[in-house]
Amino acid sequence: AQTVTQSQPEMSVQEAETVTLSCTYDTSESDYYLFWYKQPPSRQMILVIRQEAYKQQNATENRFSVNFQKAAKSFSLKISDSQLGDAAMYFCAYRSASYFRGIFGTGTRLQVTL
Amino acid sequence: DTGVSQNPRHKITKRGQNVTFRCDPISEHNRLYWYRQTLGQGPEFLTYFQNEAQLEKSRLLSDRFSAERPKGSFSTLEIQRTEQGDSAMYLCASSPLGFGYTFGSGTRLTVV
Secondary structure: OOEEEOOOOEEEEEOOOOEEEOOEEEOOOOOEEEEEEEEOOOOOOEEEEEEEOOOOOOOEEOOEEEEEEOOOOEEEEEEOOOOHHHOEEEEEEEEEOOOOOEEEOOOEEEEEEO | OOOOEEEOOEEEEOOOOOEEEEEEOOOOOOEEEEEEEOOOOOOEEEEEEEOOEEEEEOOOOOOOEEEEOHHHOOEEEEEOOOOHHHOEEEEEEEEOOOOOOEEOOOEEEEEO
């Protein structure tokens, strides 16, 4: 069975600095998708960034980028120039190309300080 | 289109009662998902629809849970004979093929 592990329950970063959130996953499949979602307090979850496993190039979306290491089954999220609005729970998620269910990690709570 | 809409936002019910939640996905998304999220945890998959067909169901979805998506539009999730362990946030999401989810705001269920 596939699993997603986020080993950092909480992280803190100063405004304008860079932070990296870690995620590892386990799967025997070769074709899958990986995602990072952001869930602000009491607000709905939104998609931050998406990576297809067959693509070697790391995905980027403005200040957000990933470091996808397929062999190591690692998928970290880097947030550059952190802003107060980045404070939220961040969930790493895996979805097989063959099945439809998404598997989420337990989340990392990111605090952004002045 | 205003995104994925879920109703009600909050539901308090007595143990043993039945509850039904509704999800209206983004109209052009043919894929619809239900997840359950408890405090401090990530969402757990419950079920998936492609158009009106329910193609995957989690073992978490006991026989007290049923979901429908008539005509491939909105979806309902019903919980019969609610138990305290059913208290959670129930999230609906929709997506086009191969892309990430657009989530609704969720329905928070409290069973007392």
